[in-house]
Amino acid sequence: GQNIDQPTEMTATEGAIVQINCTYQTSGFNGLFWYQQHAGEAPTFLSYNVLDGLEEKGRFSSFLSRSKGYSYLLLKELQMKDSASYLCAADNAGNMLTFGGGTRLMVKP
């Protein structure tokens, strides 16, 4: 079966750093996606990790450990516009992504 877990909500302060964790158990695994979804909008792509390690892209970085079934999304220099839901999704090699429930991040001044 597929199981993807991430915290439901997180709160952080503008300018700070926040790490959103995701653990997964899937039958078959190619890689791990992170998507951002603002309220009332469609999810948009942030990152895709296939190999173990850290991928950095501007203020956002994503980490993957395949042996531990674990990933995190790191957001630096938080801005108010980063308030959104962050969705972890596993590519289970079946031509479909399985999404976690999403982590709602609230950035406060």
Next chain:
Amino acid sequence: DTAVSQTPKYLVTQMGNDKSIKCEQNLGHDTMYWYKQDSKKFLKIMFSYNNKELIINETVPNRFSPKSPDKAHLNLHINSLELGDSAVYFCASSHVGGRNTGELFFGEGSRLTVL
């Protein structure tokens, strides 16, 4: 130009009715999907359609039927609507390379409300 477009954006209807949501992508992708996002924001895969191969999530009731007239279109037809069908339905597309599912490009979503 909108890459993945779906219509209608809002749909309000009575229980028992039949409705359709249309989706079109102009990205040249070979795979299209329907996802359902409920009130708890859980995004669940419903269908994947690739080169006339339909992959169905077995938890989806057979009242839901996808129809793909061509590679650029994947429509969703729902029969005998129930209250629990109220959700936002997202269409998406990707280019599947080998065994890897490519990045998903989502439409803006269609909010269905069943009264």
